[in-house]
Amino acid sequence: xxxxxxxxxxxxxxxxxxxxxxxxxxxxxxxxxxxxxxxxxxxxxxxxxxxxxxxxxxxxxxxxxxxxxxxxxxxxxxxxxxxxxxxxxxxxxxxxxxxxxxxxxxxxxxxxxxxxxxxxxxxxxxxxxxxxxxxxxxxxxxxxxxxxxxxxxxxxxxxxxxxxxxxxxxxxxxxxxxxxxxxxxxxxxxxxxxxxxxxxxxxxxxxxxxxxxxxxxxxxxxxxxxxxxxxxxxxxxxxxxxxxxxxxxxxxxxxxxxxxxxxxxxxxxxxxxxxxxxxxxxxxxxxxxxxxxxxxxxxxxxxxxxxxxxxxxxxxxxxxxxxxxxxxxxxxxxxxxxxxxxxxxxxxxxxxxxxxxxxxxxxxxxxxxxxxxxxxxxxxxxxxxxxxxxxxxxxxxxxxxxxxxxxxxxxxxxxxxxxxxxxxxxxxxxxxxxxxxxxxxxxxxxxxxxxxxxxxxxxxxxxxxxxxxxxxxxxxxxxxxxxxxxxxxxxxxxxxxxxxxxxxxxxxxxxxxxxxxxxxxxxxxxxxxxxxxxxxxxxxxxxxxxxxxxxxxxxxxxxxxxxxxxxxxxxxxxxxxxxxxxxxxxxxxxxxxxxxxxxxxxxxxxxxxxxxxxxxxxxxxxxxxxxxxxxxxxxxxxxxxxxxxxxxxxxxxxxxxxxxxxxxxxxxxxxxxxxxxxxxxxxxxxxxxxxxxxxxxxxxxxxxxxxxxxxxxxxxxxxxxxxxxxxxxxxxxxxxxxxxxxxxx
Ligand code: ADP
Numbered sequence: 001x002x003x004x005x006x007x008x009x010x011x012x013x014x015x016x017x018x019x020x021x022x023x024x025x026x027x028x029x030x031x032x033x034x035x036x037x038x039x040x041x042x043x044x045x046x047x048x049x050x051x052x053x054x055x056x057x058x059x060x061x062x063x064x065x066x067x068x069x070x071x072x073x074x075x076x077x078x079x080x081x082x083x084x085x086x087x088x089x090x091x092x093x094x095x096x097x098x099x100x101x102x103x104x105x106x107x108x109x110x111x112x113x114x115x116x117x118x119x120x121x122x123x124x125x126x127x128x129x130x131x132x133x134x135x136x137x138x139x140x141x142x143x144x145x146x147x148x149x150x151x152x153x154x155x156x157x158x159x160x161x162x163x164x165x166x167x168x169x170x171x172x173x174x175x176x177x178x179x180x181x182x183x184x185x186x187x188x189x190x191x192x193x194x195x196x197x198x199x200x201x202x203x204x205x206x207x208x209x210x211x212x213x214x215x216x217x218x219x220x221x222x223x224x225x226x227x228x229x230x231x232x233x234x235x236x237x238x239x240x241x242x243x244x245x246x247x248x249x250x251x252x253x254x255x256x257x258x259x260x261x262x263x264x265x266x267x268x269x270x271x272x273x274x275x276x277x278x279x280x281x282x283x284x285x286x287x288x289x290x291x292x293x294x295x296x297x298x299x300x301x302x303x304x305x306x307x308x309x310x311x312x313x314x315x316x317x318x319x320x321x322x323x324x325x326x327x328x329x330x331x332x333x334x335x336x337x338x339x340x341x342x343x344x345x346x347x348x349x350x351x352x353x354x355x356x357x358x359x360x361x362x363x364x365x366x367x368x369x370x371x372x373x374x375x376x377x378x379x380x381x382x383x384x385x386x387x388x389x390x391x392x393x394x395x396x397x398x399x400x401x402x403x404x405x406x407x408x409x410x411x412x413x414x415x416x417x418x419x420x421x422x423x424x425x426x427x428x429x430x431x432x433x434x435x436x437x438x439x440x441x442x443x444x445x446x447x448x449x450x451x452x453x454x455x456x457x458x459x460x461x462x463x464x465x466x467x468x469x470x471x472x473x474x475x476x477x478x479x480x481x482x483x484x485x486x487x488x489x490x491x492x493x494x495x496x497x498x499x500x501x502x503x504x505x506x507x508x509x510x511x512x513x514x515x516x517x518x519x520x521x522x523x524x525x526x527x528x529x530x531x532x533x534x535x536x537x538x539x540x541x542x543x544x545x546x547x548x549x550x551x552x553x554x555x556x557x558x559x560x561x562x563x564x565x566x567x568x569x570x571x572x573x574x575x576x577x578x579x580x581x582x583x584x585x586x587x588x589x590x591x592x593x594x595x596x597x598x599x600x601x602x603x604x605x606x607x608x609x610x611x612x613x614x615x616x617x618x619x620x621x622x623x624x625x626x627x628x629x630x631x632x633x634x635x636x637x638x639x640x641x642x643x644x645x646x647x648x649x650x651x652x653x654x655x656x657x658x659x660x661x662x663x664x665x666x667x668x669x670x671x672x673x674x675x676x677x678x679x680x681x682x683x684x685x686x687x688x689x690x691x692x693x694x695x696x697x698x699x700x701x702x703x704x705x706x707x708x709x710x711x712x713x714x715x716x717x718x719x720x721x722x723x724x725x726x727x728x729x730x731x732x733x734x735x736x737x738x739x740x741x742x743x744x745x
Contacts, residue, residue, distance in 0.1 A: 008038035009315050010056070010101040013073040014045035014080075014108035014115075017292060018154040018168025020300030021073040021107055026064040026581075027308025027734060028105050033061055034733040035316055040101055044076040045108070046083035046115060052095030062611075068301055068581045069547045071171075071294050073154075077108075089119050093126040093147075094135050102144040103315040105308070106151050107167065110160065110343050113151040113326065117340050120324060123147040146320030150311040150327055151339050152304075156292055159203035161349065161364060162342030163328025163335065164698070167307070170299040172199070172291040173209055173662040179287055180214035180250065181453045181659065187248035188450070193238070193274050193282040197267040199291050200254040202350040206291070207254035208369070212376050213665035215412070215452030216250040217241055220257035220265050222353050223361040224373060228260060234270075235277045237381060244382035245446020249280065262356055295547070298539040299663060301579035303329055309730055310334040331698030332530055332723065372666075375673050379416045382445050388422045393484040393683050395676075397443075398428040398435060399461035401491025403656045404520040404534025406664035408458055410489050412451035413672035415443045421680050426483065430460045432497060436473040440481050452669075455537075455659045463493045465500065474501070475510030485514045485679040489672075491521030491532070492717050495692060495708065502690050502705045514682035516675045516702075517692040520668075522656055525569035525718040527711035528703045529694020533668045537661040538565070539575055545651055546580035550614060557608055557644040559615040559636050563629045565655045566620050568716035571724055572655070573620035578727060582616040583607075583735040586632075588716065589725060592624040597632075601639045603736075608644045615644070667695070674700045 011028045013021045025041070032039035041059050042048045048055030067074050082088030096102065106116045123146060130136045153160040158169035176198050183194050196216075198206045204221025211219035218234050220226060227233060238249045251274070257265045267284045274282040296304075310327050314336065324339040345364065352361035362370050378385065395418050397411055411427065418425045427447075429439040451458060466474050478486075488494045498517050505511040519532035526532045542564055549560050566572040570587030577585035584600055586592050604615050617636075619629055629648045637646040660668070674693060682689060690705040703711070713720050 006038050006100070007103060007316055008040065008099060008101045009103045009105060009312065010040045010042050010096060011075070011105045012042035012045050012049065012107065013075055013077045013154060014106060014112035015077065016109060016155065017072045017077050018156050018166070019071045019171035019292070019294065019296035020167040020304040021154050022067040022070050023296060023301045023304035024107050024152055024154070024167060024308040025073065025075055026067055027305040028312055029059045029064045030061060030734045031309045031312035034736065035312060037312070037316060038100070040099055041075045044078040045080060045112070046092065047078040047080035048076070049092040049095060050080060050082045050088045052091065052098065056095055056099055066550070068579070069295050071296060083115060086122070089122060090126050090129060092119065093123065094130050097127070097130070097136050097140055097144060100144070102146065103148045103318065104150075105311045105315060106149060107154045109153065109155045110346050113153070113339060113343055116149050116151060117324060117343070120147045120149050148315060148318035148320070148322060149324045149339070150314045151324065152307045152311055152327055156206070157200050157203045158205040159200070159346060160328070160342060161345035162326055162337040164330050165303060167300060167304050168292070169205065170663065171294065171297040172206055173213065174297050175291045175294055176206060176210040176287060177213050177662045179285065179290070180210060180216065183285060184214070184248060184250065184450070184453065187250065190281070191247050193249040193251070193278070193280040195251045195253060195267045195270045195274070195282060195284045197253045197255055197284070197286040199287070201256035202353060204254045205369070207252050207257070208373060208376060209662065209666055211252040212372060212669055213452065213662040214250065214252070215450065216252050217246070217380050218251040219376060220251070220253045220270070222254055222256040222258060223349070223365055224358055225258050225260045230259070231273045231277065235273065238274070238278060240382040241380070245449050249274070258353070260356070262354070297661070298543040298576070298579040299536065301543065302575055305578050305730065305734065306334055306727065309733065372670065375417070375669060378420050379413060379669065381420070384420050384422055386420070386422050392422055392424045394424045394426055394482050395485045395487060395679055396426040396428055396440065396481070396483045397459065397487045397489065398431060399457050399459050399490045400431050400465070400488055400494035400497055401461060401463060401521060402523075403457055403461055404491060404522050404532070405455045405537035405656070405658055405660040406533035406668040407461065407489055407520050408451040408454040408456065409660055409665040410518060410520060410533060410668035410672045411459060412448040413669040414487055414676055415448045416445060417673050417676045419445055421676065423680070426481070427459050431462045432464050432466045432470070432474065433462070434460065435477050436470060438477060438481065452665055453659055455657060461490060465493050465497045471504055471508055475508040478510045478513065483513065485683055487516055487518065487675050487679060489518045489520050491523065492525065495526060498690060498692070499705060499708050512688040514679050514688060515690040516678050518671050518675050519692070519694045522572065523566045523569045524571040525567065526694065527708060527719045528692055528696060528701065530723050531667065531695050533664050533671070534660070535571060536663040537658055538572055538655045539579065540661050541655050541658050542572060542576040542651060543579045545649070545654070546576060546616065549649055550616065553614050557613050559604060559617065559640070559644055559646045561617045561619060561629050561633045561636070561646065561648045563619045563621060563648070563650040565651070568622045569718040569722070570620040570623070571722070573618045573623070574724060574727060574731065577618045577731050580616065580618070581734070582618045582731065584617040585731050586617065586619040586623040588620055588623045589722070590728070592627045597627070597635065601636060604636065605639060605643060608640070671700060674702070678702055
């Protein structure tokens with residue numbers, strides 16, 4: 001029987017599987033071992049708990065090695081009819097107590113979490129009954145008077161109120177966007193129409209976000225059914241799109257989409273409408289379980305890692321009086337909320353939909369969901385929603401800084417939303433030099449067609465910052481081209497340039513126009529924004545590369561030293577370390593010291609001697625000017641004494657390439673929408689203020705340009721505050737393998 005002092009945590013995955021569950025399981029197991037708790041996997045969800053025996057097993061450090069990249073759940077999931085009944089739960093309680101487990105981390109959907117809460121409430125009676133039946137002794141009962149639980153939401157639908165994202169939703173969006181991008185190219189070749197059905201019985205998250213990220217024409221979601229005459233309206237919209245330059249039409253339908261009478265709208269019905277009313281050759285693609293499958297995205301890996309770590313902390317701090325919490329994520333930070341309150345609110349969305357109270361259902365989804373829905377409609381409509389003014393204002397868009405995937409979707413959104421306001425939209429090719437040279441052209445609705453999926457930057461970008469000598473030419477160009485407002489989408493060079501222009505505005509009156517900077521940089525080193533466009537795509541590219549690197553090393557005992565981009569900002573290195581399961585991450589923010597390297601070498605050698613096969617070290621590009629990748633590799637090789645070999649990989653520019661991730665496309669559209677709002681309002685108010693903007697604590701926030709110096713570290717080209725630095729201890733906690741369950745029991 002278990003000792004009375006050690007806290008023992010059980011972890012299970014239950015209900016529908018979701019990509020990222022493995023990352024959460026790994027984090028729970030390793031964090032528990034890190035904090036010297038016992039940790040047990042309960043295989044096959046509640047069914048395993050009811051069955052007991054070898055379905056409940058202690059896990060060691062290495063049992064959760066090499067699972068981060070795997071879809072599904074390695075500890076299995078099931079639906080259990082027996083657990084729904086009290087006798088099943090009685091057996092489950094007995095089986096847990098046999099191992100001394102009275103703390104559970106449940107990774108599942110609302111059904112699983114409801115079941116967990118019921119089990120927790122019944123626990124004292126179940127324990128009393130087990131004593132009466134003689135199945136456990138009273139000492140055991142006294143040691144475990146309560147069941148403490150923490151819930152993590154595993155659901156690809158992103159349907160839980162109380163967390164911004166659920167485990168699996170980002171990866172599911174990836175799968176959908178891969179499919180929509182593929183469909184778009186074939187549809188465009190044949191000028192065809194496609195109806196794509198995505199998952200989401202009560203939740204339109206996947207449908208709406210994939211419609212935005214995929215640049216589709218129409219979307220049908222459960223929370224906000226289309227107007228009565230939607231068939232006619234949809235056809236009209238698609239017709240306009242075609243005459244304005246689209247070569248394909250794509251309609252996204254959530255599986256739970258209904259009309260205003262509550263009658264389901266099937267993908268096939270949409271197909272019939274398009275064929276009959278538009279005479280279009282229309283195909284239906286139902287994505288189905290593809291959405292659950294495949295490797296988890298970088299976000300699902302690092303978020304689930306954070307969640308698992310936090311759940312263990314929650315469980316170790318829990319007392320019998322603690323109200324069970326759902327551990328979720330809000331604005332990229334861990335957030336706790338009373339479990340059953342979240343489940344109840346989630347159920348109430350479905351109830352509101354069933355009662356046809358759609359405004360309430362949308363309100364429960366939150367303001368940004370509603371905002372995104374409106375934005376999608378504006379971008380999909382080729383007709384401006386306002387009457388064109390006699391003297392339209394001329395808004396120009398320019399890129400500066402390194403390439404960031406997501407620049408094209410940002411331009412697309414800005415152009416379409418700007419046109420919708422009645423502005424003339426101008427694209428400046430080739431950054432500030434392009435502005436000086438007058439390489440400026442009008443961009444119409446159809447000109448940016450297809451840009452939501454495009455990597456690179458169609459307008460071109462470079463790191464040029466206008467010099468003092470060039471200010472005059474910049475000013476002249478702004479005047480001769482009659483540019484009324486400027487949107488700069490880019491990285492450090494963009495921010496520096498706009499600040500220089502702002503400072504020189506008294507000497508060059510032409511600079512007195514509203515300007516705004518939209519953060520786009522894979523480095524994620526821009527002030528005022530916790531995330532910049534491109535960083536998520538780059539992170540996914542890195543994590544994919546790490547998967548391959550790790551795979552390539554399975555046949556040997558090997559240390560890999562991998563260098564990521566980011567200049568002086570360690571975001572990509574740290575987050576890819578978390579998402580890729582690195583043992584060590586070197587950041588400029590922390591520096592590299594000889595003493596630290598010596599300790600690293602010692603622990604590395606010791607762990608290889610103890611049986612380790614792979615050690616992954618990630619070094620941020622400018623972590624240290626002298627302790628280079630090459631230096632580190634040679635140092636490790638020398639000290640390995642033949643116990644392991646060392647390879648290095650500098651990932652280089654592949655990190656700037658690739659099509660933008662769904663998240664980057666969505667963020668690009670969301671930020672561009674606010675930039676157009678800002679510039680339009682400034683023009684209306686005849687203001688000449690300038691600003692930069694970004695996501696701050698999850699909200700799109702605009703900062704006056706004069707605040708920039710207070711927020712940046714000019715020497716190291718990064719913001720003074722970097723939220724993700726708080727995640728550093730996780731890398732170490734999940735990398736060290738000093739503890740093993742055998743030592744503790
Ligand atoms: P999800 O967790 O993905 O919503 P389900 O609703 O199928 O998936 O729930 C998974 C399992 O959780 C069920 O098979 C059952 O064992 C358990 N469960 C769900 N709801 C309850 C409940 N109300 N009472 C007891 N157990 C439940």
